[in-house]
Amino acid sequence: MDKKAPISSTAHNARFIQAGVNAAFQDRIGKATDVEFNFLGPSTDDKGNFVTDQLVEARISSTRQVSDFRGVRLAVISAGTWHWTTTATENYADLPQSISMTRDPESMIALASLIVGNMPILRAQQGEHVAIVAVDFHPRLEFRQALLHGLRHSRADEDEKAPTLTLARYLDMDSTEEEPYVHFSDGTTVCFEQADHGVHKISSITPGFGATSILEDGFYLGVENQLYFQGRFPAATIELDVDKATATVSYRGGQFAANAVLIATISAEEFTWAWADPSLKASAAARWAGSLARFGMNEVVPELVRPHLPLQLARRQQLPHLALPILGIWTLAGTTLSDGRVGLVLLDAPELHLPKPTPTATAATLEVSPPDWLDADRARAAYASFRGVDV
Structure with missing residues (x-):
């Protein structure tokens, strides 16, 4: 991760990685029928402040299996406000801190995943507040499938070239550019079409059915x-x-x-x-x-x-x-x-x-x-x- 870049743009460029990780996590657990959380140790200190990096155990049941994961609480949403509860925020000076959750919290969920290496994020009811829990799950992603999972969440006005290159770097892949194509070391070639200034959309992925x-x-x-x-x-x-x-x-x-x-x-x-x-x-x-x-x-x-x-x-x-x-x-x-x-x-x-x-x-x-x-x-x-x- 480029810690010199604004955290918002860094998270924006990591969205294909997060989509691939979330899809792999969903494939691992199947269709969940029940989720149980066990928060280890006290949630607050003697002054009523939320403790940092509280460890969590998560048991996810589906129709085919029961999966156990370790995790850590990164934040809580209390009284409609997001509060960080992790030391992982210390290296990000421009990370939004205590903010109102009157709008959709998905942008904050993306930041939470980013600062812990793009781990999947679960939400858990913990007393009167909602806990934001990162799950210790680090799959090996397949480049083209992760690209497609990323595209499933892509808005019309969003650039897709920077997230593609970020995903490739995450997977330790090299790339060479030959406008409008980018060739990757796994044998994939991606063609980009410019939809607007600074906005490149993926128009083809090969190998694939064009x-x-x-x-x-x-x-x-x-x-x-x-x-x-x-x-x-x-x-x-x-x-x-x-x-x-x-x-x-x-x-x-x-x-x-x-x-x-x-x-x-x-x-x-x-x-x-x-x-x-x-x-x-x-x-x-x-x-x-x-x-x-x-x-x-x-x-x-x-x-x-x-x-x-x-x-x-x-x-x-x-x-x-x-x-x-x-x-x-x-x-x-x-x-x-x-x-x-x-x-x-x-x-x-x-x-x-x-x-x-x-x-x-x-x-x-x-x-x-x-x-x-x-x-x-x-x-x-x-x-x-x-x-x-x-x-």
Whole structure:
């Protein structure tokens, strides 16, 4: 850790490390059903002050095992205020001290983890206050998986290059830069795209299943489905029922019902995958969106793992179209949600299924050119295979 750098920026750059450690800890303990804490020795001195570095034993039970850990109390939240209770703070002059917890304490949790070498943090009820406990757990992280776990918590406006390099240094890995790529000594190459001044977003990780390959394979089939939808149901409007995962498609001349998968939401400035939207992720309509995140983790596709992205960058990368071939649903439409945002949905109904290909429909489809960063020949070959046509 660079102790000369501001503690806030140091913690910000360590967030991929902490995400990887927390994921490894969660994998170790499984889904917890019960957590017991045993605080060793007195919690306060004879003057009522919190003692420093109180040792703690934690027993975490899950459906598959019971795990015991040693730990140390780093802080307490008492009467809505954070109080440090550890000597680990002594070397950090700019570390926030006693502060109000009227806002979310996650930033302080990150600082607590940082000052003890990125250990996992648990919260425990201790009398009338909440104890912040660091658990003695130090896993060996796998670089690419830790990157992906970090991306799962990345905000749209956050730089991802500095945390990536910090994670690599934590794992004693060397790196060489060849703009826009950074090559790492474990064989991983990460490509960064500049979203804004000082903000670099990860656009690819290799080895991995590149998003461009997914888009190439599904490009023309998606085009034909959109042309069919727009041609057969002009000026259609979509009314989504998020609780039933269905939609009513209304058009000039009638309407029909369709199954609907809500894949993302759009605000004025930000694209958010539905699996990460707090108000929608538990809905029936967004349930299948979680498959996109799981695919991204398994196949190393950062675009599917990151919850948010600036809207312009998401459009440039054609993020919604990644969902079509993965979920196998090919009609993409927009709808207005109850809070006024735009929801992106995939629709499936017999009325939307393509008829057998015709020369006219195939020619119209192939007239659409893919972006120049996609391989047009691969896209045409994939379409020919899907539709059984000669191109």
